[in-house]
Amino acid sequence: MPAISAGKVLVTGANGYVAAWVVKALLEQGFAVRGTVRSDSKANHLRSLFKSYGDKLEFAIVNDIVKEGAFDEAVKGVDAIAHTASPFHTHAEDPSELIVPAVQGTVGILSSALKHGSSVQRIVVTSSCGSILEELPVPKTFTEADWNERALREVETKGAAASAADKYCASKALAERAAWKYWNDHKGEVGWDLVVVNPSYVYGPILHEVDKPEHLNESMRMFYDAAVAGTYDKDMLNWGSSWIDVRDLGLAHALAVKTPEAGGERIIVSQSVFKLQDFVNVAHRLYPQLPAGDTDFNPATAVYFQAYDTSKVRKLFGIKLHTIEEMVKDSLEDFKARGWIQ
Ligand code: NDP
Secondary structure, eight states, X not given: OOOOSXXXXXXXXXXXXXXHHHHHHHHHTTOEEEEEESSGGGGHHHHHHTGGGGGGEEEEEOSOTTSTTTTTTTTTTOSEEEEOOOOOOSOOSSTHHHHHHHHHHHHHHHHHHHHHOTTOOEEEEEOOGGGTOOOOXXXXXXXXXXXXXXXXXXXXXXXXXXXXXXXXXHHHHHHHHHHHHHHHHHTTTOSOEEEEEEEOEEESOOOSOOSSGGGSOHHHHHHHIIXXXXXXXXHHHTOEEEEEEHHHHHHHHXXXXXXXXXXXXXXXXXXXXXXXXXXXXXXXXXXXXXXXXOTTOOTTTOOOOEEEOOHHHHHHHOOOOOOHHHHHHHHHHHHHHTTSOO
16 A cells, blocks of 8 residues: 655646645645646646745646657656546537546556656555446435446437536546546556545635636636626526535645555545535625525525445545535635735
């Protein structure tokens, strides 16, 4: 059960929303970090944010994770890898726009680690609860045994006409399956093992560089549109799933690198169910100038469809998770400090 308690961790897509918190958690746990970014200028913000860590943080340029051998140089000399880079957006026409980078990026880093990562002992792949959940007409508590077969079928049969959510979920399910297959096919040849982290929707304050709300990552843009801009109708405000605080997810990645027993595990990382209106209610209470949203919403009668069994992550990592109050409050304080809330 390889895992590391010290050394250097490669974090892919380091300038992303989740990855910036992964970098922070790893540095705080005493690791050195090499982050990949598409161009050197994309590293400047993180360099300045973490300057107190000096040469414990360095960067490598990987301008397209799809390219053959993209990670061949970046994996050299690292002890573990956290692969977070993957597209998450809702504007893909053809599903391949998401599926190709998700799958090839994942297989690419594993094969670079096989060929050039002689010191690598553990690889953590950021998958998603999107590869687990299925849109069902009845509520369900999903476990690590579930796979989103429905999204895979939808994308296979409908192609570009599949929903944006199904295209994204299929990209994550296919990438995760490819990771497990690669590891099973090659585990006799490598000195590392594989951990897959499956977060639900991720919310919470921002560390990475964002100049305006329109440029927020997908999940936090939804949060902003619901709680601050007030651009969602009742149907959208009554949409929900399950969520996790980005700070807890960052820490979960660091613990996935460190915890021997996590090897070979698929791990759901999730706090609890939500509807966007639950976030709006907390936000409106804290900042009465923000929209009230759907004032008819009653959390006691709302139906929460996608819950998760989180016994594995609690047993393995025992993280005290941020509450909805803390997540909303800290996200709004972050927005306020950026001048996005008057
Ligand atoms: P971001 O969009 O903030 O970050 C994605 C990162 O991946 C960016 O650094 C981006 O680089 C990089 N990237 C994407 N495509 C490529 C490519 N072709 N070549 C090089 N780099 C690329 O997303 P999140 O932080 O939200 O997501 C991070 C991970 O977490 C993803 O794997 C996502 O599926 C997963 N996840 C996210 C959830 C959420 O709610 N946010 C929920 C569950 C899982 P650049 O910025 O330069 O384009």
